[in-house]
Amino acid sequence: MPQLICIDPAEQAINVTFELGETILQATHRAGVDGIIAECGGGCSCATCQVILNADWDETLDAPSAQEADMLSFAIDPTPYSRLACQVELNEKHDGLRLLVAKRQY
Amino acid sequence: MKIGIVGAGQAACTLIAELIRGQFDGNILVFNRESRSPYQRPPLSKSWLKNPTDTQSIRLLPEPIETHSSVQWIQEHVQAIEPDNGAILTNTRHTVDHIVLATGTRAKRLTIDGLPSDKSHVIRTVDDAVRLNHKLSDALNIAILGAGFLAFELASSLDHPERTIRVLARGNRALPQISAKAAERLVDQSPASVYVGIRIDRYDEESAVLVTNHGPIPADLVIMAVGAEPNTELAKACDLGSHEGIPTDSFMQTNHPLVSAIGEVSLHDQPHLGESARIESISEANDTAITLAKRLLGQPEPFSATPWFWSDQGDLKLQIAGLCARSDEESCLLDTETERVVIRHRGDQITAVEAINAAKEFMAARRLFEEDGISLKATLEQGSLFRLLQSSRS
Ligand SMILES: Cc1cc2nc3c(=O)[nH]c(=O)nc-3n(C[C@H](O)[C@H](O)[C@H](O)COP(=O)(O)OP(=O)(O)OC[C@H]3O[C@@H](n4cnc5c(N)ncnc54)[C@H](O)[C@@H]3O)c2cc1C
Ligand code: FES
Numbered sequence: 001m002p003q004l005i006c007i008d009p010a011e012q013a014i015n016v017t018f019e020l021g022e023t024i025l026q027a028t029h030r031a032g033v034d035g036i037i038a039e040c041g042g043g044c045s046c047a048t049c050q051v052i053l054n055a056d057w058d059e060t061l062d063a064p065s066a067q068e069a070d071m072l073s074f075a076i077d078p079t080p081y082s083r084l085a086c087q088v089e090l091n092e093k094h095d096g097l098r099l100l101v102a103k104r105q106y
Numbered sequence: 107m108k109i110g111i112v113g114a115g116q117a118a119c120t121l122i123a124e125l126i127r128g129q130f131d132g133n134i135l136v137f138n139r140e141s142r143s144p145y146q147r148p149p150l151s152k153s154w155l156k157n158p159t160d161t162q163s164i165r166l167l168p169e170p171i172e173t174h175s176s177v178q179w180i181q182e183h184v185q186a187i188e189p190d191n192g193a194i195l196t197n198t199r200h201t202v203d204h205i206v207l208a209t210g211t212r213a214k215r216l217t218i219d220g221l222p223s224d225k226s227h228v229i230r231t232v233d234d235a236v237r238l239n240h241k242l243s244d245a246l247n248i249a250i251l252g253a254g255f256l257a258f259e260l261a262s263s264l265d266h267p268e269r270t271i272r273v274l275a276r277g278n279r280a281l282p283q284i285s286a287k288a289a290e291r292l293v294d295q296s297p298a299s300v301y302v303g304i305r306i307d308r309y310d311e312e313s314a315v316l317v318t319n320h321g322p323i324p325a326d327l328v329i330m331a332v333g334a335e336p337n338t339e340l341a342k343a344c345d346l347g348s349h350e351g352i353p354t355d356s357f358m359q360t361n362h363p364l365v366s367a368i369g370e371v372s373l374h375d376q377p378h379l380g381e382s383a384r385i386e387s388i389s390e391a392n393d394t395a396i397t398l399a400k401r402l403l404g405q406p407e408p409f410s411a412t413p414w415f416w417s418d419q420g421d422l423k424l425q426i427a428g429l430c431a432r433s434d435e436e437s438c439l440l441d442t443e444t445e446r447v448v449i450r451h452r453g454d455q456i457t458a459v460e461a462i463n464a465a466k467e468f469m470a471a472r473r474l475f476e477e478d479g480i481s482l483k484a485t486l487e488q489g490s491l492f493r494l495l496q497s498s499r500s
Contacts, residue, residue: 032170070465
């Protein structure tokens with residue numbers, strides 16, 4: 001199965017396997033990655049599921065929707081590479097990519 | 107310490123996760139009468155309903171927490187509790203040091219003469235969603251009773267070119283929980299036709315219609331989305347609750363020192379409203395669970411959260427910060443082709459912000475509520491809660 005490498009807030013690297021079409025949140029949640037709170041369970045309504053991608057993700061993703069971008073602007077210290085884990089769908093191009101879980105979600 | 111939690115829904119699971127993350131030194135018994143891993147309810151009425159076999163994607167707890175060594179899952183219905191003895195009774199008797207009632211609510215059902223049970227549906231559990239899905243293929247006419255968020259979410263999720271969906275309201279308007287102006291936008295964009303002031307007399311199976319005061323209304327399927335009632339039987343039997351809910355203090359403790367109640371069954375002082383209320387929402391389930399977790403972990407802090415809520419209806423996302431009385435005044439702050447923001451207020455004091463496709467206004471309102479009250483006058487002067495927040499921070 002394809003995998004992501006997730007660095008949690010304690011800077012531990014965790015290999016997270018994923019299924020094509022599921023979201024980052026679904027994959028990291030199953031694996032129990034620390035630090036993603038996701039109060040609204042994927043409803044794009046809480047901004048407590050911030051993850052920080054890197055340049056390797058460029059070209060593999062569409063830009064965030066207006067709703068996601070608006071919610072992201074209220075996440076804690078968002079960066080240009082921040083996304084909401086519940087809004088990013090994973091595909092085969094994401095196998096082996098890395099992401100950072102935000103240090104704080106609120 | 108051994109804690110027994112009755113129910114395994116949103117509130118129970120948040121409590122479990124918070125206790126484990128907080129290094130709780132004890133054991134947790136969880137009584138779950140549904141025969142599946144705990145799951146999220148909000149997706150049941152949203153786009154997930156189109157494929158209700160995918161229970162993996164709505165799992166509530168991460169696997170490491172669900173399988174944590176301090177948690178023991180008991181898949182049984184709790185028949186009674188004995189607070190003085192710390193006893194929880196299923197077919198066996200379990201004793202614990204503290205009992206947590208997290209029993210949630212159940213869907214109300216109306217009795218309609220002549221309506222066969224296979225045509226009568228509610229949506230509260232995964233089983234309900236699966237059952238409904240099985241009956242959908244030849245349902246050309248669907249009648250949804252009730253005109254709240256659930257009814258309109260279902261209408262969007264069940265939308266299909268060959269299907270006619272009718273929302274039948276008893277009252278004189280749809281979505282009475284929110285302002286008329288916000289409701290209007292949701293109703294306009296809904297695939298459902300909305301009928302108000304409907305009284306149902308009976309169901310005529312031969313012609314597959316509901317017989318009503320507005321004449322016959324075609325219905326191959328009837329979905330009842332007419333609200334929920336709290337599961338308070340266990341509490342009532344030991345004088346800890348009524349049909350209105352289970353009263354608690356601001357630390358989620360009931361009138362008995364060994365029993366707490368959390369989630370949408372609990373009835374407690376809501377600082378935002380300035381009165382006691384029972385609220386049905388994810389934020390209430392989470393915030394009451396977090397309050398109780400702090401107490402059980404020895405760092406008590408009273409409940410102080412501001413309620414918030416969301417509802418997805420097709421392409422529209424309604425987000426509400428705060429909570430208001432139905433009688434609170436309404437002023438429209440923003441109205442464009444895609445967005446609409448309505449402020450609810452009592453005089454100058456804003457009680458709730460209803461934002462449609464306007465996440466920034468919703469989040470700004472949440473932040474402003476956390477900091478202090480929000481003044482209507484100041485908001486209208488800025489023309490936006492987002493700008494008001496920025497100006498308050500600069
Ligand atoms: C279809 C649907 C859509 C929703 N959408 C939204 C939304 O978009 N946004 C939002 O904020 N909220 C939404 N809600 C509301 C939200 O899901 C609830 O407020 C929340 O689940 C309440 O959590 P709870 O833990 O208090 O109760 P529940 O999640 O109902 O959990 C209670 C559990 O206790 C169990 N139980 C009860 N009695 C016993 C007993 N005697 N023995 C053993 N077990 C028992 C029940 O079976 C149940 O599993 C929605 C609800 C539904 C049904
Ligand atoms: S889980 Fe709430 S915004 Fe992603």
